[in-house]
Amino acid sequence: MSVEKMSVLVRLGKIPSKWLYLVIVLVVAIPIIYPFGTPFAITDATLAVYNEVEKLPAGGVVVIAGSNAYGFLIEIKECLQAFLMHVYSKDVKIVFISFSADDAMFTRVARDFLGISQDKPYKGKVYGIDWVDLGYITGGSASLAYFCKNAFFVTVDAYGNPTQNLPVMKEIGKADTWALYVEASAGTMVVTSMGVVSIPYKTTTVILNTAGWYPTHLPYVTAGIAKGMTMGILGGAEYEKLMGFVGLGHSGADVLNFTHLLTLVLVALANISYLGQYIEKRKLKEVKE
Amino acid sequence: MALRFLKRREIPISIAAICIIIILLGYFFVISELSAAASKAQLTSSIIGATAGFVGLINVTFAMGRRIVRRQPGHWYFATWSLIITYATIALGLGYGPFSTIYIKYFLSSQAPLYSAMTGLLIFFLLGAVYRAFVVRSLEALFLIIPGCIILLGNAPIGQIISPVIPQISLWILNIPNNAAARGMTIGTGIGTVALGVRILIGRERIGAGE
Numbered sequence: 203m204s205v206e207k208m209s210v211l212v213r214l215g216k217i218p219s220k221w222l223y224l225v226i227v228l229v230v231a232i233p234i235i236y237p238f239g240t241p242f243a244i245t246d247a248t249l250a251v252y253n254e255v256e257k258l259p260a261g262g263v264v265v266i267a268g269s270n271a272y273g274f275l276i277e278i279k280e281c282l283q284a285f286l287m288h289v290y291s292k293d294v295k296i297v298f299i300s301f302s303a304d305d306a307m308f309t310r311v312a313r314d315f316l317g318i319s320q321d322k323p324y325k326g327k328v329y330g331i332d333w334v335d336l337g338y339i340t341g342g343s344a345s346l347a348y349f350c351k352n353a354f355f356v357t358v359d360a361y362g363n364p365t366q367n368l369p370v371m372k373e374i375g376k377a378d379t380w381a382l383y384v385e386a387s388a389g390t391m392v393v394t395s396m397g398v399v400s401i402p403y404k405t406t407t408v409i410l411n412t413a414g415w416y417p418t419h420l421p422y423v424t425a426g427i428a429k430g431m432t433m434g435i436l437g438g439a440e441y442e443k444l445m446g447f448v449g450l451g452h453s454g455a456d457v458l459n460f461t462h463l464l465t466l467v468l469v470a471l472a473n474i475s476y477l478g479q480y481i482e483k484r485k486l487k488e489v490k491e
Numbered sequence: 492m493a494l495r496f497l498k499r500r501e502i503p504i505s506i507a508a509i510c511i512i513i514i515l516l517g518y519f520f521v522i523s524e525l526s527a528a529a530s531k532a533q534l535t536s537s538i539i540g541a542t543a544g545f546v547g548l549i550n551v552t553f554a555m556g557r558r559i560v561r562r563q564p565g566h567w568y569f570a571t572w573s574l575i576i577t578y579a580t581i582a583l584g585l586g587y588g589p590f591s592t593i594y595i596k597y598f599l600s601s602q603a604p605l606y607s608a609m610t611g612l613l614i615f616f617l618l619g620a621v622y623r624a625f626v627v628r629s630l631e632a633l634f635l636i637i638p639g640c641i642i643l644l645g646n647a648p649i650g651q652i653i654s655p656v657i658p659q660i661s662l663w664i665l666n667i668p669n670n671a672a673a674r675g676m677t678i679g680t681g682i683g684t685v686a687l688g689v690r691i692l693i694g695r696e697r698i699g700a701g702e
Contacts, residue, residue: 215626222622223615230614242648243658272603273610304606307598310590337589340544341537348533355534360590393677402518413646417665421674424666436646455648461614462647466640468622473636476626 211482215475222468229464233456239448240459247423248440250430251408252288254382260293262381263374267346268309269301269391275308277412280438280451282312282386285410287445290318290325294381295373296333299356301346301391306338306360309386320361330368335360343394350377350399377403384408385428388415392422400427410437504694510536511688551577576601638664 258264266289268275289296300306313319313335320329327333337360339345348355353374356365365371377383383405385395392409400407400422406429411419413434422428432441436458438451510532516522517529555570563570583594627633644650645661690696 217622219619222619226615226618240648240652243651245658271606273606276607276610304602306589307595307603310595311599311603339537341540344533344536344540348530348537351530355537362588393680417669418673418676420665421670421677424670433646436648439648458647459649461618462643463649465618465621465643468618469625469636469640472622472626476628 211478214471229460237453244440247431252444263295264382265297266384268305268387270387272304277434281432284441298335300338334370347398386410388412508692
């Protein structure tokens with residue numbers, strides 16, 4: 203059938219990809235350029251993450267681990283930044299460890315954004331005394347399991363300093379003494395860390411997750427193995443709201459609104475088209491009979 | 492003769508079996524010697540993991556080098572570029588350190604935007620696929636599409652604005668039917684992993700032995 207002869211119903215179901223892509227670009231770009239500030243509520247799972255940080259004991263150790271590719275990590279960047287602002291405001295020792303090369307760079311970028319560096323104190327926290335970045339460690343689950351028993355397994359930090367010389371390293375101890383374990387990544391490493399850290403050592407755990415992996419890892423939250431979990435860019439927006447500032451997470455929430463609405467509109471158009479064509483065919487069949 | 496003996500598949504299978512037994516026993520029984528041996532096995536695994544990077548590098552060099560030498564049409568220039576990038580990254584990392592300003596700038600202007608762009612492109616394919624596939628052609632499709640749409644609305648703030656019930660229904664779908672399926676998958680994966688371990692233990696699994 204030529205395009206001219208197509209009925210409106212058929213056309214609804216056959217929108218050319220180029221027009222579809224143009225609409226997607228507009229729907230993503232407009233809320234980024236002009237944020238609408240759509241109101242949103244804070245979910246219980248995100249609130250639980252916030253509350254766990256609030257409950258941290260003085261001098262407690264917070265281990266922030268992650269492993270993922272940069273493209274997926276970008277979804278939890280806003281959440282990680284808001285989370286770091288929160289954790290750094292507490293009287294705790296912070297340890298960063300990465301199980302992928304991208305993640306090591308990612309946490310560094312998130313810290314740079316907040317102005318956290320090893321050269322100058324941030325919120326009174328000094329590198330080596332109050333926090334340390336152990337960088338990328340190969341070996342995945344085996345390395346994480348060993349790190350849970352002996353933090354000095356990592357001999358040099360991300361900046362090349364011997365860990366023996368860093369006072370904060372002496373306070374890390376075994377995983378059962380950690381005040382909070384943060385899995386700031388999505389994917390299979392979350393499952394691994396539940397089995398290697400959270401379950402055997404009963405360490406309080408929270409997950410900063412992407413929206414795509416959120417349903418897969420939800421059983422760990424409902425079972426109480428992880429105390430809380432944030433969901434992608436919306437989780438970032440929620441954490442920003444809890445911390446009382448408006449960041450890029452809020453723009454992300456607007457983008458989510460528009461893209462999700464567009465998805466629903468497209469589903470509706472495709473189904474109207476299908477239903478219309480079905481009725482037309484039935485009528486045609488009845489006329490012929 | 493010695494080389495022939497080393498190539499026997501029983502050797503890697505035995506090593507794997509011994510490591511599995513040590514780690515399993517070290518997990519279930521509190522015996523200091525066993526725990527120490529399990530820790531040693533985990534540490535060795537980490538070291539092997541690090542060494543695997545070098546093996547990968549050699550492998551990539553040979554694979555790409557072959558394409559360049561053979562001037563494989565449509566491939567050799569990509570292979571050349573791949574090798575240049577690989578060795579430039581290594582040189583920068585070794586020369587300046589992975590947390591030096593130059594290395595971070597290099598990463599943030601290459602890997603980070605490329606990977607982010609690649610992930611970002613998914614939205615075009617996903618929305619295109621949803622438009623063409625989310626059509627109620629059967630009753631089963633209806634049962635898939637309705638919860639899908641509710642979760643879509645529940646995951647965006649707009650769902651709360653339309654009706655406060657939508658996020659609740661979305662959460663119920665995620666917590667009850669989704670949880671049931673996800674738990675099934677997790678338990679299935681766990682049992683599968685145990686089965687694989689047992690197969691390695693009894694020498695039935697030969698992939699690790701290079702077969």
